[in-house]
Amino acid sequence: MYAEGRLTGTIHTCIGQEACAVGVVTPLLDDDIIVSNHRCHGHYLARYMDIKGLVAEIMGLDSGICGGIGGSQHLYRENFYSNGIQGGMVPAALGMVLAESKKRKDSISVAFIGDGTLGQGIVYESMNIASLWSVPILFVIENNLYAQSTPISLNLAGSIADRPKSFGIEARSCGNDLEDIYATAASMTEYVRNERKPACMIINTYRLAAHSKGDDTRDFDELKHWKGNDPMLAVRTSLGPLADDLEIECRHFVDREIEGIDGSQGNHGRNSG
Amino acid sequence: MLGEDILDPYGGAFKVTKGMSSRWPERVLTTPISEAAFTGIAAGMALRGARPVIEIMFGDFITLAFDQIANHITKFSMMYNGGVECPVVIRAPMGGGRGYGPTHSQSLEKHFIGIPGLNVAPISRFHDLDSFYSHFILKESRPTLIIENKKMYGQEYIGTVTEHRIFNVDLKGGPIPSVLLTPVSTGKADVCLISYSGGGDIAIDAAEELLMEHEIHTSVLILGSLSPLPLTVLEEAITDVSQVVVVEEGSRVSGIGAEIAAALMEQCFHKLRAPIQRITSGDGIIPCAADKEARFLPGPKSVIDQVLRMPGVS
Structure with a gap:
């Protein structure tokens, strides 16, 4: 669609990290608050299944969820907020759930960040306050091993898990497998909800597509290795013979959602899904 | 909070x-x-x-x-x-x-x-x-x-008054008004000093001395909003004066005075009789020592000197 000139600007896909979104969002309740980042499509779709609103937003259409003004990385709907500044939404997630806690006692916040965002001081300011004030927030660190083009070896010292732990925040890690992520998220969200305390889950994942549109400088063999560990493959395997039918159904669903989205003719969804 | x-x-x-x-x-x-x-x-x-x-x-x-x-x-x-x-x-x-x-x-x-x-x-x-x-x-x-x-x-809080020292005090515009002080003696002015917050005190001291010592009738507009600028209030305040000076404590380049001057030029260029002047702090950092700080920050004297330097005034 970029080649056709129907999309402009930039985009950060979550291909390879879909399981993070689905696994973390699934156990959440309707009133829970999510803040996300530049790589927010998966989180948003897992929350609202609103393909039409998201695609229209990315295409800059008035019918997009933010009228085409926000675009790919500045999304808002009900309890979902994303912004394109690394770590900048983390304190907002604290503030939102603190305000909500005055109205109801069971909602929690979830803040998605990445390993690259761990370079931002505001993350640690927020962890300190979250622990100090017992804020019911789940920090989700999607560690995809890269901050844009910079590998984690040039970006991060020490241990990721030790960071939340040093603030007295419960932390657990999991792999890139959907069931593993879901099980971890379910138990950690339950902990945050019941104990009214922060927690942190670290998902060891990998981004299979470029950081944004086509700026990939990673080693081919490394990519090949991770493509073999694509969480979507694991989902397919676990579904057995149902997988093909489900995929066809999903593609039809997407096609229906975006058919005629910008008033022009043609099947936009042929290559999506 | x-x-x-x-x-x-x-x-x-x-x-x-x-x-x-x-x-x-x-x-x-x-x-x-x-x-x-x-x-x-x-x-x-x-x-x-x-x-x-x-x-x-x-x-x-x-x-x-x-x-x-x-x-x-x-x-x-x-x-x-x-x-x-x-x-x-x-x-x-x-x-x-x-x-x-x-x-x-x-x-x-x-x-x-x-x-x-x-x-x-x-x-x-x-x-x-x-x-x-x-x-x-x-x-x-x-x-x-x-x-x-x-x-x-x-400092002592003044609040909403109709007179202050040698000035009439009027509230202009809203929802947060700006404060216009005009000399009681004439009710109008040749020079308008525009400032805000603490800068207003500098401007008032300068305006009083300009009238008492130099017989230059000077009004002071203390803005209630810097963004958005109350353009109607600003235009009214500078109407019929021959000189406009913006007084601010911050540094000069791209300052409040620069924005006010540009806005007034766009809004009512025909009413300006001379270039708008700016009184600001120096170009540097604010020193700790009291005498050095006093020389660095604007005060009534720097405003008075500027007004007296203007052609057509005094």
């Missing part, structure tokens, strides 16, 4: 919040030294319907929260296509004159007047405190940066 050291018995570095945490312990939160995070927390609270007020202990520290103000608080409503409001109120004590030196004395408001969606409102000793604060805290849908000049904390 959130901020550093704002709980009783301390009550804030300048004692502005004294008594509040005793009266509303649940609603006054003392924070770690984390301006970025507590500004962001206030943003989140405001997004969910709360009306948070934050105190930046010294206005200089607001740079630590700049990203939250420029990329978050002021952007949410517009980038989410009007779906949310984020009416955070940020109080920032600005200004020097107390010997606090380079990082505790600045007037940084000029860096904020160009941020779309942000009200920048300087309070003066002539503004009604209740209506000023309650307007921004309770009624505004946009976020607001309130500029409080530190010197005012130790």
Whole structure:
């Protein structure tokens, strides 16, 4: 669609990290608050299944969820907020759930960040306050091993898990497998909800597509290795013979959602899904 | 309310919040030294319907929260296509004159007047405190940066009056009015000094001396808003004067005076009889030593000298 000139600007896909979104969002309740980042499509779709609103937003259409003004990385709907500044939404997630806690006692916040965002001081300011004030927030660190083009070896010292732990925040890690992520998220969200305390889950994942549109400088063999560990493959395997039918159904669903989205003719969804 | 050291018995570095945490312990939160995070927390609270007020202990520290103000608080409503409001109120004590030196004395408001969606409102000793604060805290849908000049904390509060020293006092415009002081003797002026917050005191001292010592009738406009600028009020204040001088404590380039001068030129160029002049601090940092600081910051004398230098005046 970029080649056709129907999309402009930039985009950060979550291909390879879909399981993070689905696994973390699934156990959440309707009133829970999510803040996300530049790589927010998966989180948003897992929350609202609103393909039409998201695609229209990315295409800059008035019918997009933010009228085409926000675009790919500045999304808002009900309890979902994303912004394109690394770590900048983390304190907002604290503030939102603190305000909500005055109205109801069971909602929690979830803040998605990445390993690259761990370079931002505001993350640690927020962890300190979250622990100090017992804020019911789940920090989700999607560690995809890269901050844009910079590998984690040039970006991060020490241990990721030790960071939340040093603030007295419960932390657990999991792999890139959907069931593993879901099980971890379910138990950690339950902990945050019941104990009214922060927690942190670290998902060891990998981004299979470029950081944004086509700026990939990673080693081919490394990519090949991770493509073999694509969480979507694991989902397919676990579904057995149902997988093909489900995929066809999903593609039809997407096609229906975006058919005629910008008033022009043609099947936009042929290559999506 | 959130901020550093704002709980009783301390009550804030300048004692502005004294008594509040005793009266509303649940609603006054003392924070770690984390301006970025507590500004962001206030943003989140405001997004969910709360009306948070934050105190930046010294206005200089607001740079630590700049990203939250420029990329978050002021952007949410517009980038989410009007779906949310984020009416955070940020109080920032600005200004020097107390010997606090380079990082505790600045007037940084000029860096904020160009941020779309942000009200920048300087309070003066002539503004009604209740209506000023309650307007921004309770009624505004946009976020607001309130500029409080530190010197005012130790000064007598004047409030809404009709006369002050040798001036008539009128409130102009709204919802937060600007304050226009005109010499009682003539009711009009040859020179108009435009200022705000603590700069108003410099301008008033200068205007009084210009009349008493030099027989130059000088009015003073103390702005109630720096962003948006009250253009109608500004135009009225400069109508029929031969000289306009903007007095501000901040540095000169891209300052409040520059914006006012450009705005007046666009709005009513035909009414200006001479180039608008600016009185500002020096080009550098604010020294700690009292005598050096006094020479660096603007005072009544620098305003008077500027007015007397102008052609066609005196």
